[in-house]
Amino acid sequence: MYPAQFEYFRAVSVEEAVALLHRHKDAKVLAGGHSLIPIMKLRLAEPAAVIDIGHIHILRGISHHGSVIRVGALTTHATIASSEVLQNECPLLSEAAGRIGDPQVRNKGTIGGNIAHADPASDLPAVLLTLGANIQLAGPSGNRTVAASDFFTDLLETEVRDNEVITAIDFPPLAAGGGASYLKFEHPASGYAICGAAAVVKMDGDTCREARLAFNGVTATPHDAAAVGSALAGSTLSDDAIADALEVNLRIEEPLGDIQASGEYRVELAKVYGRRALQQARNRAR
Ligand SMILES: Cc1cc2nc3c(=O)[nH]c(=O)nc-3n(C[C@H](O)[C@H](O)[C@H](O)COP(=O)(O)OP(=O)(O)OC[C@H]3O[C@@H](n4cnc5c(N)ncnc54)[C@H](O)[C@@H]3O)c2cc1C
Incomplete structure (x- = not known):
């Protein structure tokens, strides 16, 4: 399978990439290519131009300054999974990145490409929701920040402008x-999530001060189970409290159903994986 014809441009700076996108109306950014190239080969995308950002080195890497950890958009899943900074300071992101696909996918796929593609079965969207992450964007009128909770707008759709x-x-x-x-x-076969559960808790002795839970793979955009988290704040986060909070507060509208799993099955998975993720998060609290 071959993609339709397209013009290829290699940008060496963010400014150049933005200028090229501005000039070529029907253009796509190319990062690791692990989603874009397959859909171009399937002719599900036929961009007139491809802007390769893979050589913009400033977009790679992980830094930690004070209360902010920053991961560059071109950072690969393999780098995130093996990062000491993340393993120590944000083990959730490393854990999820380490579970993506296979070594080839992890060595080429990037965090920016993963969330821009917004596949509902991707692993990182729900993780970024529970982390309270912010997505940094650069465009012709400057930079802007979008909260992860506002970023994913529909199936394969995000807040990122053309x-x-x-x-x-x-x-x-x-x-x-x-x-x-x-x-x-x-x-x-692919490793994609039929249901992925991300949980973050904050314990103060035996009391849960904060709990967050979100799911991949179950709905068109990552499902934020905020009501479950609210119900658990102030509890002891016992197994019973977790089970009750999920039973009473987990409401998933319009679950995705396809050849791999029905919507009902995904909702059942969410209950089980949500419970296990919250229990494991509690057991790991330090
Ligand atoms: C066999 C296989 C198995 C996989 N398994 C999993 C899995 O288990 N879990 C999982 O989460 N993912 C999985 N993936 C997806 C993979 O993790 C990649 O993250 C994903 O393919 C996109 O990242 P990329 O860097 O390759 O992006 P590309 O393919 O280069 O781009 C994808 C889309 O994002 C846009 N884009 C890319 N970077 C930017 C940017 N910086 N700014 C704006 N737009 C951008 C592109 O224009 C394109 O529309 C799998 C992929 C394959 C091929």
Whole structure:
């Protein structure tokens, strides 16, 4: 299978990438190519121009300054999974990135490409929601920040405008008393999430001060189970409290159903994986 003809441009700076996107109306950014190239080969996307951002080195890497960890948009899943900074300060993101696909996918796929593509079965969207992450975007009129909770707008749709580039993702380190977990029921061939549950909790002794839970793979955009988190704040986060909070507060409208799993099955998976992720996050709280 071959893609339709397209013009290829290699940008060496964010400004050049934005200028090229502005000039070529029907253009696509190319990062790791692990989603864009397949859909171009399938002719599901036929951009007139491809802007390769893979050589903009400033977009790669992980930094930690004070209360902000920043991951450049071109940072690969493999780098995120093996990063000492993230393993120590935000183990949830490393854990989820380490579960993506296979080594080839992890070595080429990037965090920016993953969230820009916004596949509902991707692992990172729900994780970024529970981390309270912010997505940094650069465009012709400057930079802007979009909260992860506003970023994913529909199936394969995001807040990124046609002439914008994701430059980085920011989030705070795990708080003292914090614990986190990412668990998924995955498709055996691709590794994509049929249901992925991301949980972050903050314990103060035996009391849960904050709990966040979100799901991949179950709905068109990552599902934020905020009502479950609210119900658990102030509890002891016992197994019973978690089970009750999920039973009473987990309401998932319009679950996705396809050849791999029905909507009803995904909702059942969410209950089980949500419970296990919250329990594991609690057990890991430090
Ligand atoms: C066999 C296989 C298995 C996989 N399994 C999993 C899995 O288990 N879990 C999972 O989460 N993912 C999985 N993936 C997806 C993979 O993780 C990549 O993250 C994903 O393919 C996109 O990242 P990329 O860097 O390759 O982006 P590309 O393919 O280069 O781009 C994807 C889209 O994002 C846009 N884009 C890319 N970078 C930017 C940017 N900086 N700013 C604006 N737009 C941008 C592109 O224009 C394009 O529309 C799998 C992929 C394959 C091929």
